[in-house]
Amino acid sequence: MTRALITGVTGQDGSYLAELLLSKGYEVHGVTRDADEAVTTGVIAHELDLATDSAIAELIATVEPNEIYNLAALSSVYQSWQSPALTARLNGAVVAEMLAAVKVIHDRGKTDIRFVQASSAEIFGVPTESPQNEQTTVRPTSPYGAAKAYAHGLVGAYRTAGVAASSVILYNHESPRRPETFVTRKITAAAARISLGLQDTLELGNVDARRDWGWAPDYVDALVRTAQHLFADDFVIATGVSHSVREFVAAAFARAGVDDWQDRVRISDTLLRSGDAPLQSGDASKARQLLDWSPTLDFDGIVSAMVDHDLALLS
Template sequence: MTRAPITRRALITGVTGQDGSYLAELLLARGYEVHGVTRDADEVVTDGVVAHELDLATDSAIAQLISDVEPNEIYNLAALSSVYQSWQNPALTARLNGAVVAEMLAAVKLIHDRGNTDIRFVQASSAEIFGAPNESPQNEETTVRPTSPYGAAKAYAHGLVGAYRTAGVAASSVILYNHESPRRPETFVTRKITAAAARISAGKQETLELGNMEAQRDWGWAPDYADALMRAAKHSKPDDFVIATGVSHSVRDFVAAAFERAGVDDWQDRVSVSETLLRTGDAALQLGDASKARKVLGWSPTVKFDEIVAAMVDHDLALLS
């Protein structure tokens, strides 16, 4: 990959995750000096990223790291990312998804108040802050009413961004709807589905258990959403932005598309619903309106639902080759 001369410095928390890795590649290609927070030394970091080992769950040194690196742009992607796990670990969720954001924004404000560094903060928020919304599609004005510890912690962080923005900090909250890629771990239902479809196709697995197959989600392509995060940081006016495709599909639709791509015709005989996998407070429908991001940031999705599923299944089939 050819890289331009270094022009700005960025710090990414969650740099080894799906979104963090795509964002790091995007920024490096544009000549950024990219720093990333990793939980331990064994994590694989994108080539070219300066790694800083820091366990945000237990360590409060993130403010010192921000002071030391003094980045121009901070992207907070670190989080406990499972709604299900947030019910098992609500205190950890509150720490990672909420309190850490407070510490980061306080550190950003100190640098901002000195006035000698252009510093911008971008929070990766979530459609889960809306809980089970009464209106569809949802936009930046939709009532924040979370229905899970995950959504509540993200809502707190979302509110903090608005508060610090009022205080003059260039902080944006980018409300990301579901976004997928082959880099999703199997702890996410989408990758669980595509990996199972590939293994069943290859005769290495017999069946697949899922939760609510009728839940509808707005699924996009993860690299597009990394691009939206970067656009929010670069925009002259910090704000809140919904990032979504505006098209919803059910989990059943995802399953059907994945098994069709894998060449499994009798998928309905292979997939069952388990009561133990049903999630408390799960919204029946999440559908985002990204009109503001289209107009203000010039952002739009580039990859369609069937293409996303196909890319993930093809990747999982290739892993079995």
């Protein structure tokens, strides 16, 4: 039985990944921050606060997984400006500890571990080209992006040293499991509440920013395909189609049956983010060719699934 270890197992991606691996017959271990976190049924949970505890190497040595998926991170660019040291720890230093532990096992000739790092389009900052691919210059413009860029570089370094480590550069990917701290879920939840008369307005920042939005289960599938690929490598995972936040709002309100959405949205300067890229668009040609990966749900389908979920919650 193939054994996998997932950090960030209780998050959006972690929960989808756990379900996918369990359906494939894996023995799945997951790292949780505390005992109160809800873990997917069937996952063997290990309580470990990666922000303060350096025992991840010991856990890897104990579990000896065949595959490691590192999804744990401080996931908000905005919060990374408020907590840069914590961001550096969770999004960077922890990756160094994990890769060092994997290399120790590799050098001993024991379990062959495939390491998959969930990287981010934020490593490109304000991109020098569009769409971006695996060769695009890494030039982060936030503490979040800088920490992810460090981890991305570590993966390449350890791969050169013989570790089967891959970095998967994930563009924005959404689902009903997103918390409302993310702008997409904030929008769909507000659209549902406004349609039912439970909320009057929605406050947003830069509605002109354009993002390449995909479906989270598709992106989790790409992580598994990367782990199972013959050679460790870096892959951009994206749809190649960008939409503005304004378009996301329009689609969400239309799905919820609200026609006057322009009158419901308020723009707040306090929600504007420093270093925010005006446009992100990824070229996943390499993943399509080598991993036989492609997205299954388009932009409208993603927005509709999220709004329908939020409407169902309220009803």
